[in-house]
Every structure is written in C-alpha cells, then in structure tokens.
Amino acid sequence: MFTFNLSSMGFAQDVLPRPPQPFKGTVNLRAKESKPDFPQPIKAPAGAPNVLLVLLDDVGFGATSTFGGPCHTPTFQMLADNGLKFNHFHTTALCSPTRAALITGRNHHSVHSGAITEAATGFPGYDSVMQKDTATVAEVLKQNGYGTAWFGKNHNVPDWQTSQAGPFDLWPTGLGFDHFYGFLGGDTSQWRPAVTEGTKPIDPYLGDPDYNFDYDIADQAIKWIGMQKAVAPDKPFFCYYAPGATHAPHHPKKEWVEKYKGKFDQGWDKIREETFARQKKMGIIPQDAVLTPLAPGIQTWDSCSANEKKAYARFMEVYAGFLEQTDYNVGRVIDSIRKRGELDNTMVIFIAGDNGASAEGSRQGLLNEMTFFNGVKENIDDVLARADEIGSWKTYNHYPIGWAHAMCTPFQWTKQIASHFGGTRNGMVISWPKGIAAKGELRTQFHHCIDVVPTILEACQVTMPSSVNGVTQKPIEGVSLAYTFAEANAKDQRTKQYFELLANRAIYSDGWVACTTPVGAPWDSAGAKVDEITGYKWELYDTSKDFSQAHDLAAEMPDKLKDLQLLFYTEAARYNVLPIDNSKTERLDPAIRPSLTRGRKSFSYTEGMVRIPEGASPDIKNKSWSVKAEVEVKENASGMIVTQGGLFGGWGLYLNQGKPVFHYNFVDVAHFDVAGKESLAPGKHTVEMQFAYDGGGIGRGGMATVSVDGSPVAKGRVERTIPI
Structure with missing residues (x-):
C-alpha cells in the first residue's frame, strides 16, 4: 500500500501559463559551434494520479x-x-x-x-x-x-x-x-x-x-x-x-x-x-x-x-x-x-446525481x-x-x-x-x-x-x-x-x-439548517406567485440529530431561526445570489437574453444547414409567420424541404410523392397536415406556407395556407401551437 500526506504536496505556482523557459544552450556564428536546447514540455508532478x-x-x-x-x-x-x-x-x-x-x-x-x-x-x-x-x-x-x-x-x-x-x-x-x-x-x-x-x-x-x-x-x-x-x-x-x-x-x-x-x-x-x-x-x-x-x-x-x-x-x-x-x-x-x-x-470520483x-x-x-x-x-x-x-x-x-x-x-x-x-x-x-x-x-x-x-x-x-x-x-x-x-x-x-434555486433557499451552519418551505412544486411549470422574500415560511432543523429534516424546530427556536436567516442573506450578498427570483416560465423566454435573431424579420438558409439551435433560429411561436422555398424537383419526388423541431414537437414543409405538405407536430399529442392534392411537375418551383395566427394569447391555433408558384393549393387549421 502506497500512502502519503496529501496536505504536504502542494508546490508554488501562482501564474498560468508559466513564463517562457530560458534558453540554456549557447549560440555562436555556426551551428556546429553552438549548443541546442529545446523548451521542455510541462510535466505533471511525479506520482500525480x-x-x-x-x-x-x-x-x-x-x-x-x-x-x-x-x-x-x-x-x-x-x-x-x-x-x-x-x-x-x-x-x-x-x-x-x-x-x-x-x-x-x-x-x-x-x-x-x-x-x-x-x-x-x-x-x-x-x-x-x-x-x-x-x-x-x-x-x-x-x-x-x-x-x-x-x-x-x-x-x-x-x-x-x-x-x-x-x-x-x-x-x-x-x-x-x-x-x-x-x-x-x-x-x-x-x-x-x-x-x-x-x-x-x-x-x-x-x-x-x-x-x-x-x-x-x-x-x-x-x-x-x-x-x-x-x-x-x-x-x-x-x-x-x-x-x-x-x-x-x-x-x-x-x-x-x-x-x-x-x-x-x-x-x-x-x-x-x-x-x-x-x-x-x-x-x-x-x-x-x-x-x-x-x-x-x-x-x-x-x-x-x-x-x-x-x-x-x-x-x-x-x-x-x-x-x-x-x-x-x-x-x-x-x-x-x-x-x-x-x-x-x-x-475515481463517482457522484450519483x-x-x-x-x-x-x-x-x-x-x-x-x-x-x-x-x-x-x-x-x-x-x-x-x-x-x-x-x-x-x-x-x-x-x-x-x-x-x-x-x-x-x-x-x-x-x-x-x-x-x-x-x-x-x-x-x-x-x-x-x-x-x-x-x-x-x-x-x-x-x-x-x-x-x-x-x-x-x-x-x-x-x-x-x-x-x-x-x-x-x-x-x-x-x-x-x-x-x-x-x-x-x-x-x-x-x-x-x-443553497438557492428558484427562490427555494437554505443555509447550513454547524449542523443547523434553516430553509424555506416550497410554495410551488417541481411539477408545477408555472412557478410560485408569491413575494420572493415575504411570501415564504421558514423551517429549522438540527441535522446533527435529524438526518432527514423530519422535525421542524422553527416554532420552538425563533431566535436561532432568525440568526440563520440573517446568515443566509449575508452569504447571498457575498456570492451574487441576489436578487431572489421565483419565476419559471418567464425565465425560459429566449427574448429576455442576448440573441442572434433579435430584430431580424427574414432568414435565409441553403441546403445542408442543419442543427441550428432554437436560440439561434427564427422564433415562430405565438405569431403569424411564413416560409418560402425555392426547389428543383424530379417527378413524384419525396423528401424534406425544411424542418424545425422533430419527433416530439415542431413543424416541417416537405414533398410526398410530389405533393407539398405542411405538417405541424403539437408535442406529439396532436398532428396537423395541410397538403396539396396535385404533384409538382418536374423542374423549378416556389413552395410557400403562410401561417395566420389566431392571436388572443399564447399557444393558440391558426390557419395554414400552402402555395406553389404563388397560387394557393391547400388550406387548413392548426388548432394548437407550441407556446414555449
């Protein structure tokens, strides 16, 4: 068995990267009269695991x-x-x-x-x-x-x-x-x-x-x-x-x-x-x-x-x-x-979760x-x-x-x-x-x-x-x-x-834990609707004796609870926890963050542009929008023209045996097809889908119209759309 005192093994290293190594050779007029020296690769400490x-x-x-x-x-x-x-x-x-x-x-x-x-x-x-x-x-x-x-x-x-x-x-x-x-x-x-x-x-x-x-x-x-x-x-x-x-x-x-x-x-x-x-x-x-x-x-x-x-x-x-x-x-x-x-x-450090x-x-x-x-x-x-x-x-x-x-x-x-x-x-x-x-x-x-x-x-x-x-x-x-x-x-x-996450917060100190009582469950996607500071009850546990936080002592020890609450806010100020925010859905809106798409009304893509993430893609949720594609097809061609999303939610514009189809997948719970009845003739065409949103809130439906070369060929309802 090879054991050692870990605490004694550190060595001074204040700045990374390390400064350039000095040249330890010699340089004269001729190479044969000079001594070469290479900078040596950095090596880990001896015995490092x-x-x-x-x-x-x-x-x-x-x-x-x-x-x-x-x-x-x-x-x-x-x-x-x-x-x-x-x-x-x-x-x-x-x-x-x-x-x-x-x-x-x-x-x-x-x-x-x-x-x-x-x-x-x-x-x-x-x-x-x-x-x-x-x-x-x-x-x-x-x-x-x-x-x-x-x-x-x-x-x-x-x-x-x-x-x-x-x-x-x-x-x-x-x-x-x-x-x-x-x-x-x-x-x-x-x-x-x-x-x-x-x-x-x-x-x-x-x-x-x-x-x-x-x-x-x-x-x-x-x-x-x-x-x-x-x-x-x-x-x-x-x-x-x-x-x-x-x-x-x-x-x-x-x-x-x-x-x-x-x-x-x-x-x-x-x-x-x-x-x-x-x-x-x-x-x-x-x-x-x-x-x-x-x-x-x-x-x-x-x-x-x-x-x-x-x-x-x-x-x-x-x-x-x-x-x-x-x-x-x-x-x-x-x-x-x-x-x-x-x-x-x-x-090996194995953390289960x-x-x-x-x-x-x-x-x-x-x-x-x-x-x-x-x-x-x-x-x-x-x-x-x-x-x-x-x-x-x-x-x-x-x-x-x-x-x-x-x-x-x-x-x-x-x-x-x-x-x-x-x-x-x-x-x-x-x-x-x-x-x-x-x-x-x-x-x-x-x-x-x-x-x-x-x-x-x-x-x-x-x-x-x-x-x-x-x-x-x-x-x-x-x-x-x-x-x-x-x-x-x-x-x-x-x-x-x-500890703090979505306004659920706690402070541990020498075995004691003061923590807020959750006002919203994890399975509630809407989040809490109370004031972040005054809307939460606090609990108190002595975890040196209460392993699972089963016995709330807040009512019995209000002074201890108050001390720990003050300690939490001291730590919160120290570590950038403030401001406390208990919102959920509102935070998920990409519009509140920097964006590559903000202010743009038109986007142009060509064949082979794939895996563009949602944060860098056109946001078509909760609004009217349209997509137009210039295509060249063979007789009875089938295949995807453009799609956003996939099997579990999204939309696609494609050809099925030459017939243009707009498909909307509402989180795999409902599917809507708006399809033309006639196949496109071989050659170049412009295929377009225009979606007119009903308005009146998020996640509402709308009317989809598919056109070929400027003429409508299909029209149909999409009763529900993905809101978030």
Whole structure:
C-alpha cells in the first residue's frame, strides 16, 4: 500500500501559463559551434494520479443499490468497496448550476449559473456567462501537464452561444478540455442524440439501428484514454464523464428493462419503505433517522387505478434499467483503466446525481417530456396503450413524481428544491487505491460539489493559481475532502454552506439548517406567485440529530431561526445570489437574453444547414409567420424541404410523392397536415406556407395556407401551437 500526506504536496505556482523557459544552450556564428536546447514540455508532478470524475444526472439519494435503493449499481458498489462512501455530500438541486460549480470549485452564483442556461436572467449570479476569473479544474490541470477530456452532457454554454457561429470560448474545448464528445443542452435522445465532437455537430447514430448514446460515450472515453496512455504513458489524464443518464428521456436498451419486469408492482410507497429499511441495515443512514411523509400533491399508490398502476410501474422499470445500464457503461470505462494497469493510481470520483431525482414527469408520467414544459396534459389511456414503447426512440419519456420522491428516500422533496435534502443530497464514492488506504468505509462529513476541485488539485499536487491566461482568479470557494481520507471521524472542515434555486433557499451552519418551505412544486411549470422574500415560511432543523429534516424546530427556536436567516442573506450578498427570483416560465423566454435573431424579420438558409439551435433560429411561436422555398424537383419526388423541431414537437414543409405538405407536430399529442392534392411537375418551383395566427394569447391555433408558384393549393387549421 502506497500512502502519503496529501496536505504536504502542494508546490508554488501562482501564474498560468508559466513564463517562457530560458534558453540554456549557447549560440555562436555556426551551428556546429553552438549548443541546442529545446523548451521542455510541462510535466505533471511525479506520482500525480489520473482522475476520472463521473457525474450522473437526476439520480436521487435513494436510487442506487449502493445507497440502499432498488436500482442495481454494481460498479458504484465496487468503487465503494474499494474506497469511501460519502452520505453528506450535496449539489445545488439543478443541472447547470451543479455542473458549473463542480468544474470550477466556486458556488454556482459565483460562476454566473444560478439557474439552467435556458433560464438565464440579466443579473451577475444568473446570466450563464462563466467568466475568465473562474478557470476550470481542466484548465489548471492541462497547464500542469495533464491530458483532459469531457464526455457526455455539458449544459453550461449560454443558449445564444450554442450555434455554429459561436463564440466557442465557453464550450468545453474553450474551458481547458483538449477533447469533447457529447451534447450541449440539458437532455437528448439516447437513440438519436444531438452529438457534438469538439465544436462540430455530428450524427453518429445514422446507419446504426442498435445505436445508444450511453454505450457510445463509454466507447469514446475508452478510446481516448487508450490513446493517451499508448502515446504518452507517463502523462496523467483528467477525464470528466457525464452521461445524460438518468435525465429524461429514459432510453436504455431493452435487456436492461426486462431485468426489472414486475419489480415495482408494489408501488412507490412500499419502495420507499423498503429502501429506508435497507439504508438503515447498511448503515447509510442513522438508526434514529425518520422517513419523511410523501410530498404534498403526490398521490398514494393505493389511490391509483389498476390501469394507472400498470403504466406507472412500467415507467419505473424503464428508469431502473436506464440507471443500471449507465452504471454498467461506467464500469466498462473503469475496466479499461484497470486493464492498462492504471487503476491503482487513478482517483475515481463517482457522484450519483447532479441533484435529486426529477419530479418534472407529472403525476402520471410522460410519453413526451416536452408536454410538461408546455403545460399539456397527456391522456392516461394513450400512455397505457403505448406502454411497450416507453423507453424506445418513439418516446421522450419521464416517470411519475411518486417515483421521483421514492428515489430521494428518506428525504423531503426532489430536484429543483434547494431548500431540502431531497433536492441537494447525492451519494458519492471516491476510490483511489494508491492514495486512500481505507476500504468500504463511510464518511459523514458535510460537503458540497464545490469541494471536488480542491480535492482533485490537492491529490494532483497542484495549487490553484492566482492568475490564469492573464486574468486574476477568484479564490476557490470549496474545501478539499482529502482530510477525510485517512480519518473517518475528522472534524468537518465545511461548516457553512448556502443553497438557492428558484427562490427555494437554505443555509447550513454547524449542523443547523434553516430553509424555506416550497410554495410551488417541481411539477408545477408555472412557478410560485408569491413575494420572493415575504411570501415564504421558514423551517429549522438540527441535522446533527435529524438526518432527514423530519422535525421542524422553527416554532420552538425563533431566535436561532432568525440568526440563520440573517446568515443566509449575508452569504447571498457575498456570492451574487441576489436578487431572489421565483419565476419559471418567464425565465425560459429566449427574448429576455442576448440573441442572434433579435430584430431580424427574414432568414435565409441553403441546403445542408442543419442543427441550428432554437436560440439561434427564427422564433415562430405565438405569431403569424411564413416560409418560402425555392426547389428543383424530379417527378413524384419525396423528401424534406425544411424542418424545425422533430419527433416530439415542431413543424416541417416537405414533398410526398410530389405533393407539398405542411405538417405541424403539437408535442406529439396532436398532428396537423395541410397538403396539396396535385404533384409538382418536374423542374423549378416556389413552395410557400403562410401561417395566420389566431392571436388572443399564447399557444393558440391558426390557419395554414400552402402555395406553389404563388397560387394557393391547400388550406387548413392548426388548432394548437407550441407556446414555449
């Protein structure tokens, strides 16, 4: 066993990049009389470990078998058996904020990421534009001799910067990552993903009917690591592996789903009880922990109809299969490192979730997640009729909120709710055979995702520079977890931490938590309608004795509550949390952010221009609009002329056997066709569609008219349009 004192390994390095190396040779008139000397490549500190940072998506504390849950995670467990398990680790309660904090070591508002990028507002803590004064861990390690790569989900590029027009400095390759293979947005289909390699959009699924993105990124990570070690075996790597799983849509291969057939027929209430009992038996939670009640608005399993139970159980079977498949593919990456003899000196940090489980799937689950964000209710009979399609390429599925709450056992609430541990507490495992002697032990110190970067830097014997690429850096706001590696009972070094997301807020201080009571549920897309400051009740918990936030002490200890409230607002002012904003739908409007399209009334595109993101595309929602195409066709030609959106919502103008068709897809709940009856003659034509919006609010219908060469050939109603 090779162990050492991590805290003694830092070395002075104040500025990156390092100044040019002095020439140590000699120069005379003739080369043969001179002594050459090359600038030497920067090398990582001797013995510095490889780092594999794994971040799953939307996995609650009580989902994985490693933390007592019903979903089998043998890879996660293997790492726990060979390392340390942390049961007091926290995230921010939402995707983009956690991811920005994780790779910078600063609080999410400090790095301008107080909400998801699609909900950015024009305030410093929320504008989504990460600045150069908060360099990522990849940038620092890269300039200290590491190879760096990012695989999977990003969700940190401002939405108006995600097109091929750039700028690209906030894409992964602009943040210190040598290589990126993944997707930029919050989610993607696993069967037909919107993949980007570097900064180039690609479609790796074309021609491969068995394609699945979760397998693909594992393959890509294995190849990249293999190449790094084949070419430069002494150069350590930093690999950030962030699969889209288990964010909706839940898209595992069928064999993983079948493993769980019938395993959830007992319902979410019973699953919560079973998980809670396992957590106590495994020592994951204290024996005096209390199982909190169902969140308000979640129906009991017994109150569901037989048909509802059948559909709901299927949703959970698919989810569980997705999580186990993801764990398997993480295991493939780790096995590839083991086979190269590198695992002993590879620090693997595996975080099961960037927030709690997602309760954005409505009370009954969804065939298409886009219905939730547009306030459209799906018919349960339609859901049940398509139960066998759940998880296939034909659905953009999400499970019911009852399952989300069960996956956050034993805590209150879920993703989005930063005030409670159901939204912020996630299971984490760290394994590093050469650096951590302990095996299979639990650590109970309170920590946060901003603590991961200083942990990595300390293990890699690298200090955070005061300046990176000419920009003075903000101090790291996290603290290293390395002090816990050798001492199970070490005193907590993180004694204070604020939480805020969509106005749900909390402050942790020396075991105490003061937090707001949510006034709106995560499954309510409209958001709260109360004053952000005076409209919230506060709760108080002594988490040193109350693991699950089950006993509210606010009424008994008003002075303690007041002190903590004041502390929250002190921290809020310090870290750019203000102003507090509880809006949801309003924030999602691209019109409130910088835009490449603002003020433009006309857009021209030519063949081959694909994958233009919504933030850089014409906004045709809630207004009249038209599209005109100049085409040259053969007899009875079929094919797409132009489309925006896809299988789960959008529109297209195409030819079917020479006949022009305008199709409107209302979030895959309703479809409208306006089609000409005559085929176009071979040759050049102008095909046009004009849409006259009814007005009177958002999401209304309108009249679509299709014309060929200036003459109308079809007219029809589109009764509903996508509002958001």
